[in-house]
Amino acid sequence: MTLRRQLRWGAGLAALAAYALLVACGEPDRPAVSVVPAPAPVEGEQVVDNDSPVFKTAAACGRCHTEIYAEWRESFHGRAMEDPLFRELSAEVNKEECIRCHAPVNLRDSGFETPVARSDLREDAISCLSCHQNGGNVSGPHGGMESAPCRPIQDADQVDVVKMCFVCHNQHDTGNEWLRGPYSPQAPEPRLRPVKTCLDCHMPIVERPLVQGGPIRKGRRHTWFGGHDMAQLRLAAELDVEVTALPEGGGHRFRVFVTNMGAGHAIPTDARHRSFDTYVLLRDKEGRILLDPTDPQQQGRAQLAKFRKFYRGSGKRDTQIPPLERVSTLGEGLGYVDVPEATSGTGEAWLVYRLTPRDVLNSRSLKVEEAQLWLARVVVRKEFTYGP
Ligand code: HEC
Ligand code: HEC
Ligand code: HEC
Ligand code: HEC
Ligand code: HEC
Structure with missing residues (x-):
């Protein structure tokens, strides 16, 4: 069995999976990402509390943001709590000190510094809300969508990779390696390479609707391909x-x-x-x-x-x-x-x-x-x- 299969949430979901080709021009050839249909709404899940997000689970976000959900689900952020090597080294996810980066509360609450472990929904690993929650809202790069059901607001922190990616990816210096290197905004003149951020290489730009039937927008893939790919x-x-x-x-x-x-x-x-x-x-x-x-x-x-x-x-x-x-x-x-x-x-x-x-x-x-x-x-x- 391949790692990808071993890691999938249950045979049920996999069997239901409808396959769609999500390959855009200019990206390397890869097997198609399976679009896992999001589970049906859970009774009582939708809360009307202005300080708390309307939707709690990644699957709930995935009911509308189908493609982003499917990408995230296959990604190692979506699987950070079920990865077999992580399970082994964290004593079957029983080491509290390991949870804080593998299933954190939202990063804004910890000031984009030391992430804090979540007490609930740990199976959602690095969830949509870990990165997107902003009080009772979700934040995104676009703005002007305030009437959408998830209460989105625009937030510059969302695209600041030094905040978003460094939180967890600088403990072994990946962030600093980039800052010191030729793709960094700080690289000396004459530049050897144009500026490229973590997002440019790990969340490539894609034009598509954010929700089914929505307008086509310039967004980003949630694939985060790395050493597994x-x-x-x-x-x-x-x-x-x-x-x-x-x-x-x-x-x-x-x-x-x-x-x-x-x-x-x-x-x-x-x-x-x-x-x-x-x-x-x-x-x-x-x-x-x-x-x-x-x-x-x-x-x-x-x-x-x-x-x-x-x-x-x-x-x-x-x-x-x-x-x-x-x-x-x-x-x-x-x-x-x-x-x-x-x-x-x-x-x-x-x-x-x-x-x-x-x-x-x-x-x-x-x-x-x-x-x-x-x-x-x-x-x-x-x-x-x-x-x-
Ligand atoms: C400061 C945040 C942070 C903490 C705390 C943390 N990790 Fe991680 N972990 C990461 C990041 C970021 C990666 C991805 C690194 C990469 O892909 O090279 C990772 C990846 C891993 C992997 C690699 C999984 C694979 O796919 O091969 C293992 C295993 C792992 N962590 C185990 C642990 C264990 C065990 C603990 C607790 C002792 C722990 N981690 C605590 C951030 C953290
Ligand atoms: C009931 C459907 C629905 C659900 C569930 C939902 N959203 Fe949304 N979301 C939308 C719509 C509609 C838009 C606006 C799309 C557009 O105008 O292109 C949107 C936009 C967004 C944006 C873009 C904001 C911006 O300004 O860039 C983000 C980020 C977002 N949603 C995150 C989430 C997250 C995270 C969840 C789960 C916690 C979630 N959404 C759940 C319907 C939903
Ligand atoms: C909350 C902590 C956290 C944040 C924030 C975070 N990551 Fe990760 N990332 C991880 C962990 C943990 C893993 C490894 C999961 C595993 O393999 O078990 C990982 C894995 C990865 C991988 C490797 C995938 C592979 O094939 O192994 C890439 C690439 C990556 N992240 C890029 C990013 C980028 C870009 C950002 C900023 C948008 C980001 N990450 C933000 C924790 C984080
Ligand atoms: C590791 C952090 C991280 C996680 C986890 C994450 N996102 Fe995002 N997301 C981002 C970043 C960063 C952007 C902004 C990219 C940009 O600059 O355009 C983004 C953008 C978006 C957008 C705006 C449109 C687009 O495509 O750029 C939506 C909608 C969205 N995310 C929904 C989700 C949903 C739904 C989930 C969970 C299934 C999720 N995100 C998980 C970091 C994350
Ligand atoms: C110019 C493109 C580029 C930029 C910019 C870039 N990366 Fe990467 N990254 C790659 C490539 C190519 C790989 C595959 C090689 C590897 O895994 O060592 C990779 C691999 C990774 C991995 C996987 C390591 C593993 O153990 O699986 C992580 C984590 C990662 N990058 C995080 C980041 C973060 C965080 C940033 C921003 C600070 C960033 N990358 C900026 C191209 C880039």
């Missing part, structure tokens, strides 16, 4: 290979460079258990494999480097790749391998992504694109030739 990972990095002949017919040296082409922060970023690893596969002239990263015996030798933010107390220096940098190693691994028996033939450089250090690299890693528990995935393959 292959298309997003492929935007992040490029590979190139440098082959040098060793003296006196001693084979070749293979060095693989990774360039952080597309991420607004270091790669990997945030969670300390993520890593990008480089490997090389080699064949001789006859096509026989000389070095195979999927062979457990040869895997150590075939691995050239590891890029990662290590656990606190590991004593290791971080080896994440900053935006736009091209490196073969930052300290973990040599960044190359010398192979005396490689005189001439072909090869492939691999960029492998691990969600956790436990993720295994094997022949399935080449085929599987969707995130699966404990499986490393090959994100980029770059072919090359060597020798005469």
